[in-house]
Amino acid sequence: MESQRSFLIIGLALISFLLWQQWHKDYGPQPAEPAATEQAQQSQGVPSFDDGQSGDTDIPQSSADVPASETPQLSSQSATAATRSIAVTTDTLDLRIDLLGGDVVSADLLQYPVTQGAEEPYSLLRASQGLYVAQSGLIGANGPDANSSGRPVYNAEQTEYQLTGDTLAVPLTWRNNEGLQVTKTFHFTRGSHQVNVTYTVANNTAQTATVQPYGQLKQTMQYEDDSNMFMPTYRGAAYSTEDDRYEKYSFGDIEDGKLRITTPAGWVAMLEHYFVSAWVPPQDQSNTLYSRNLRDQFAVIGYLGAPLQIASGDTGTATSTLYMGPKNQEVLAELAHGLDLTVDYGILWWLSQLLFSLLMFLHGLVGNWGVAIILITIIVKGAMYPLTKKQYESMARLRNLAPKMQQLKDRFGDDKQKMSQAMMELYRKEKVNPMGGCLPLLLQMPIFLALYWVLMESVELRHADFALWITDLSVKDPYFVLPVLTGASMYLLQKLQPTTITDPMQQKIMQWMPVMMSVFFLWFPAGLVLYWLISNVITLIQAKMIYASMEKRGIKTS
Structure with missing residues (x-):
């Protein structure tokens, strides 16, 4: 799996979940209208x-x-x-x-x-x-x-x-x-x-x-619902x-x-x-x-x-x-x-509570919630660096096997069973794990979702100031600067990380994905977009370090 798609897959999974919630809200059972006398x-x-x-x-x-x-x-x-x-x-x-x-x-x-x-x-x-x-x-x-x-x-x-x-x-x-x-x-x-x-x-x-x-x-069961798909x-x-x-x-x-x-x-x-x-x-x-x-x-x-x-x-x-x-x-x-569970972090409440405790500790040190979000992002990404390194190296080896894989396809044609056996033998000889790039993604997704609910549900972030024009981390960026910067960082990640995708349609979708995600980010809480932006910047730095180390060891990165 290509690493430049990791965050995109996480985002699409989250957006799909939010779309389902919004559909249920719009088309689910609606509360009855109060009688006129009751309103009076x-x-x-x-x-x-x-x-x-x-x-x-x-x-x-x-x-x-x-x-x-x-x-x-x-x-x-x-x-x-x-x-x-x-x-x-x-x-x-x-x-x-x-x-x-x-x-x-x-x-x-x-x-x-x-x-x-x-x-x-x-x-x-x-x-x-x-x-x-x-x-x-x-x-x-x-x-x-x-x-x-x-x-x-x-x-x-x-x-x-x-x-x-x-x-x-x-x-x-x-x-x-x-x-x-x-x-x-x-x-x-x-x-x-x-x-x-x-x-x-x-x-x-x-x-x-x-x-x-x-x-x-x-x-009353009739109320003005100010929630939306992204909140x-x-x-x-x-x-x-x-x-x-x-x-x-x-x-x-x-x-x-x-x-x-x-x-x-x-x-x-x-x-x-x-x-x-x-x-x-x-x-x-x-x-x-x-x-x-x-x-x-x-x-x-x-x-x-x-x-x-x-x-x-x-x-x-x-x-x-x-x-x-x-x-x-x-x-x-x-x-x-159990009354504290009314801060509803969903099924990942245990992970969200850990992240919230860490966020509270960091805020106690720096006194600024935006800075605390940046610090928790650095800590999370730093803790996952060994897995990220394995992911990049595994994908680099997979890209280097592309010519041999093509030879196997030419040799075995439509015989899927022989093709599968030959691929597994090739992976074994080259010491490549085809699933090596998936583990970091599987870990990143629950962490991202847990942090999303922390930023959504924690009243401590309501009206929390960060810096400059970001005066409330619980609502969208009023000038959409963070979403644009996040889209730009995703574009740079795409350019940095080579892809093995050959289908023209898929290539175009991947090229436009940063733009699509930036549009979605327009309505996300500024604190969450800040986390995503810093995460992308750290990923860029880590990728540069990993690729430099791989080149020194003679592993081709492109």
């Missing part, structure tokens, strides 16, 4: 709750031994979310919590602008422009969220809370006429996107109270069980059926490019993971915790964690087992 509710900033008439309710059914009451309607509560919400601001989050149910209906990530250089923060959760909220509560026989009069309306001492120290507690309280009191407290920590939610239930009634905590993420991203749900550390559960899966799995620990999440929201229940107990399709408009994925029985006069607590932020692998790995 969203435009007013009111979270849309199911009215209970369709059979699929917004609030999950309790798995406790005493069934919960029928789910209420939202219409019995106050008019708008704006008049019953509180604002919470930390150094990382700007939240709005609806006092109806105590749901997080808005979450802005203050350290992540929506676009590079913008003052507006990225909105992860929102009650309008595509509903996406984090709901939670207590169901069960005595759970306030299963009360027939409607979801609980909590009270708060303030309408605005600001983190001034290292921690902040925001308590919401609710009490019924029988004497059951619930305090739902959101705990915030400086520098963290993690929110700990604690329920303190004081049972001042004469009977044992049974409640069951739940947490769920609700999102494929996943938007949908995911979960983890004891058996499956990470499992995607797309909106299509939620439409087709209901998830219901009981597992030790576990978590549920909603994913998008670079960011994730996740409910993490207590990891020392069994939880039930579930999904729900609400009128073919909204996808819900959530968990049910263990039922909690509180004797008369006693107090019980239930806890969970809500994460709303970037896909920071180190933070997510500490939060829950």
Whole structure:
């Protein structure tokens, strides 16, 4: 196999994979359009709750031994979310919590602008422009969220809370006429996107109270998909069980059926490019993971915790964690087992994680992601140099055998069996391995694909500056300089490396391949094109060194 085609084959394999993904996105199952009334509710900033008439309710059914009451309607509560919400601001989050149910209906990530250089923060959760909220509560026989009069309306001492120290507690309280009191407290920590939610239930009634905590993420299945063939991203749900550390559960899966799995620990999440929201229940107990399709408009994925029985006069607590932020692998790995896999590197995740760790180490040394990419390319190509050398020498020997191969063809004609035997004998005598040029390619392809997903999925590279006009390595080169230089480097590689191709059509295809690849590179992330360019330059230098060494040893290189 000709070495100048190695990178071209890698690129064509990647492009074929991306084309398949794009076809599936364009022609696969499409989400349903929300009803006009639902859109009107969203435009007013009111979270849309199911009215209970369709059979699929917004609030999950309790798995406790005493069934919960029928789910209420939202219409019995106050008019708008704006008049019953509180604002919470930390150094990382700007939240709005609806006092109806105590749901997080808005979450802005203050350290992540929506676009590079913008003052507006990225909105992860929102009650309008595509509903996406984090709901939670207590169901069960005595759970306030299963009360027939409607979801609980909590009270708060303030309408605005600001983190001034290292921690902040925001308590919401609710009490019924029988004497059951619930305090739902959101705990915030400086520098963290993690929110700990604690329920303190004081049972001042004469009977044992049974409640069951739940947490769920609700999102419209209609959204503006900004991914494309060269920047494929996943938007949908995911979960983890004891058996499956990470499992995607797309909106299509939620439409087709209901998830219901009981597992030790576990978590549920909603994913998008670079960011994730996740409910993490207590990891020392069994939880039930579930999904729900609400009128073919909204996808819900959530968990049910263990039922909690509180004797008369006693107090019980239930806890969970809500994460709303970037896909920071180190933070997510500490939060829950497998949650770091939401940084989805695909089947080569193990290799991608190794490359990402190396990239992080190099960035720690140089402080520039572009320079770190250059250094990791040098390291990878340097590690593969012995194999590359064998590849070039093997192909040079194969080219030198071309006259003898032609003699064998003339001698044996169409007798394929004798021709094959004669070729193998010739390879043995000349000590040539016809497959010697393939091994480096087989190693380069997974490394390239793994690094591709590292550059695609790692939030650390979002808006990462390099130098000059490259101010964001996660998007395409705005002036297409890197793709042009990469195409030129591929052309030089073609000229440097002789070919044994004699078919005129194949020769023309190979001549135009650098131009075709340059066109594809126009939409690739600048960081990936930078890696490819540096890889080509290093290959040119290595080829010069290898050919010089071969000439000294009397091995013809052309």
